[in-house]
Amino acid sequence: MAGVRAAVVGTGLIGGSLLLRLRDAGLDVTGWDPDPVARGHVRRWGVACPDAVEAAVTGRDAVFLCGPLPTLSGMLARVAAATPEHCVLTDVGSTKAEVAATATASGLGHRFVPGHPMAGADRAGPAAADPGLLVGAAWVLCPGPNGLASFRRLAALLIEVFEARVVPMSAPEHDAAAALSSHVPHLLAGALAGAVQRSTLRDAVLSLAAGSFTDGTRVAGGPPQRTANMLLGNRDRVLSGLASVRAMLDELADALRAADAGTLTDRLAEGRAARATLGERRFDTHQREFPAPADHAGELDYLRALGAAGGHLTGCRTAGGAVTYTGQLPHTPDPA
Amino acid sequence: MAGVRAAVVGTGLIGGSLLLRLRDAGLDVTGWDPDPVARGHVRRWGVACPDAVEAAVTGRDAVFLCGPLPTLSGMLARVAAATPEHCVLTDVGSTKAEVAATATASGLGHRFVPGHPMAGADRAGPAAADPGLLVGAAWVLCPGPNGLASFRRLAALLIEVFEARVVPMSAPEHDAAAALSSHVPHLLAGALAGAVQRSTLRDAVLSLAAGSFTDGTRVAGGPPQRTANMLLGNRDRVLSGLASVRAMLDELADALRAADAGTLTDRLAEGRAARATLGERRFDTHQREFPAPADHAGELDYLRALGAAGGHLTGCRTAGGAVTYTGQLPHTPDPA
Structure with a gap:
């Protein structure tokens, strides 16, 4: 992941925590926030934080949108326009159906993977940011039918950098x-x-x-x-x-x-x-492989069923023409 | 307090935690529980735990009733009959009006001080007992009009042994x-x-x-x-x-x-x-003195008003013909 160029847009509690962890993991990371005070905070962390959001995201491989929910759709369009086609976009908002529908309607379904890390604090702002806040969290991602390639890249990054338990789900679920x-x-x-x-x-x-x-x-x-x-x-x-x-x-x-x-x-x-x-939840580990030019229906069905059953991913590796997921399903005791 | 002879009746989570702390503080303590398995637990702690409750409480200076709420009134009568007149009785139940009324009606108002330490855990039984569980807790005591002498002795013990914040209140409040x-x-x-x-x-x-x-x-x-x-x-x-x-x-x-x-x-x-x-609660400390043969109305009014205002006691010392309370009242900022 060391070569990945990431950006975090909105550097409050969640965005700031995310940014600090990405930086600590050795990624090339930039930040941006509409609030000049927050930008000053980010710069004092030694992270580049231009005044314009376009300058912060240009040429990036992955952008995390961490601003307030009401601003999300507008910011998604701006960031999409300023980033290359291969750049994966995600967010950390607490609801997913609306932003997923907006992204699909805007033709961004292949690049935007709705996300929601299940962590937080009763504080706010960059001063409350903590690189450990999101580590080990359950992290929902909502892969769409034509967004599996982006989902794979993002899931692999979150598992490696945040030790995330990636929970794949449909946005309405x-x-x-x-x-x-x-x-x-x-x-x-x-x-x-x-x-x-x-x-x-x-x-x-x-x-x-x-x-x-x-x-x-x-x-x-x-x-x-x-x-x-x-x-x-x-x-x-x-x-x-x-x-x-x-x-x-x-x-x-x-x-x-x-x-x-x-x-x-x-x-x-x-x-x-x-x-x-x-x-008392314990999990049984399994592995599932799908062809690398994505087998959409089967792969999407597998992922959504895993999340609906209370399961999650702890591995996502693409190599040799295939993607291999390591999945965890809640342990069901054998009937005696 | 080293000379105080105490007993704990009901050695589950709360009673067991209480007993362990009393023992660790150097008091002479005995235990009793209706469950022989719980009694075995207490004996393995090195604490005397006779098979009959009367044997456990006889000759004690203070008895803590820590059994289930529905058994409390019956146990209070049994323990009162088996203990000397100077023995202070208290309980740790989560409601106080009913047991206070029962005690008064049974002529035990001068010895029984209803109590409720605000601490707990989602486990139960003596195996979950922990001598630190009640340390530093808010601990409600409900002094009655003819029970102030007992209240003073019990409050002093709880503050010394448990570093309790003693909250005096009427039982209905x-x-x-x-x-x-x-x-x-x-x-x-x-x-x-x-x-x-x-x-x-x-x-x-x-x-x-x-x-x-x-x-x-x-x-x-x-x-x-x-x-x-x-x-x-x-x-x-x-x-x-x-x-x-x-x-x-x-x-x-x-x-x-x-x-x-x-x-x-x-x-x-x-x-x-x-x-x-x-x-953010901060407290202002004050001291109040009352004559030792208790000045009932004034002392009771002071105590109940302290609790109703969100305050508590951190000191209770009887010496030289007077009792001195150290009280803590929530800090009210001066109007600017």
Whole structure:
């Protein structure tokens, strides 16, 4: 990867962390941010950061778009126009269907691979950037039917540089899963923290706050505008995921109201089962090979099925006329 | 404190952690648990653990009742009957109004000080016990009108042995605050984890689980029976706290449904303010003295007002005919 020329557009928490790791891995990297203060930050890291985005991305092999969601489509067009045809483009936004559709409609489906690293922090800006933030993260990529060559190159880079667990998914499936795994949890955290803020008992509640409250509200400490953009970008799926959580909450509250200890315990046990699965997941490793001039349908089917089943890639190697994926699938115990 | 003879009744996660710390601090300590396996555990720690609870508590100066909530009232009566009049009794249950009323009705108000250390883990049993678990915790104590002498002795012990931040509160006020700071967060975690467990996307959701989901569901990994008991023991206040969180959630969902970015951001900012307060709390230290044969009304008023304002005690010293409290109150910036 040492010869790869990369650029990071938007050098806040995620973009800055990404840029620092790429630099530390020995890649030739440039940065850009609309904010001159952020550009100054990047330059103090010893990284080239021109005033114009076109100057930052020209001649690059890979560009990571890390700006705010609402600016993404516009920036994609600008960067695509300023980069060579072989340059892979990706983003790190928290929703994928809309930007994937925009890219396809703009004729960029072969170059743009929608991405979403599952990592973050309740801080923001380049000062919070940390080269370790994205290391080892689950990193969703959404390969399209004519974007497999770009997907392979990007997946190989993320695995090598970030030790990423690359989760291949269709963009709509990502958005539905992310609604439950990330967006609804932000809403719940905001509702809990907000209700306490409004409570006449606020000071007493905060002084009793132990694990369940501090953990359950951690993401409510993030920038409200960033969280709002994330929720708005996946509105319908967030509302639908929220409805399923509310239905479960209704069942819990009904059992509590009825003082029905048995039902309450049973419902709580369902949630515990999800937690137990999360804590104990083991994976079985396999390898799959596809011809290098991509066998689109079969390869895409394999990748999307892997992600839908809770699996991920830990290897992607193209050599000798073939691509070889190393895949990890959740271990299913043999029936006894 | 080296001369204090203490006993811990119920040696699971909390009781076992408490016992280990008391022992490490040099106190003479005994244990008891209804489960012979747990008693074996305690004996392997080198701590006396008779088969009968009466044998474990006889002649003790302080007894910590750490069994399950539904058994608490019965155990309180048994232990009270087996201990001398000067022996301070306390518990660690997550709700306080009911047990406080029971103790008062049984004529134990002068000896029983309801307690609740704000610490825990998603494991259970003596094998999960850890002498550091309760160190530095906020530890609610609910002094009653004729229990101030016992409160002083217990507060001094907790501050010395556990470096506790002792939060004095009335039992009903504790229960209302704990509903929001601990019980409702358990319901939200259970609803989120349970909805994912039921989702057809479960495996994909779990593979994308990053901070917001793993943090937001952590307490859903605890024993369902224990959580159910906790919720049932504070039912009305939990349902009322949940209603306030649902009202906030409705406002967030309405703003999201209407794609009203401004309102959504404003509502999220309310929650962020609570988190900011939590992260940045500083305290102003003060001292207050009361005559040693307790000045009940004034002393009780001072203590309860301290807890209601989000404050706590870090010192409690009885000497020379007076008790001196070192209190910490949240810092209020001077108006500029």
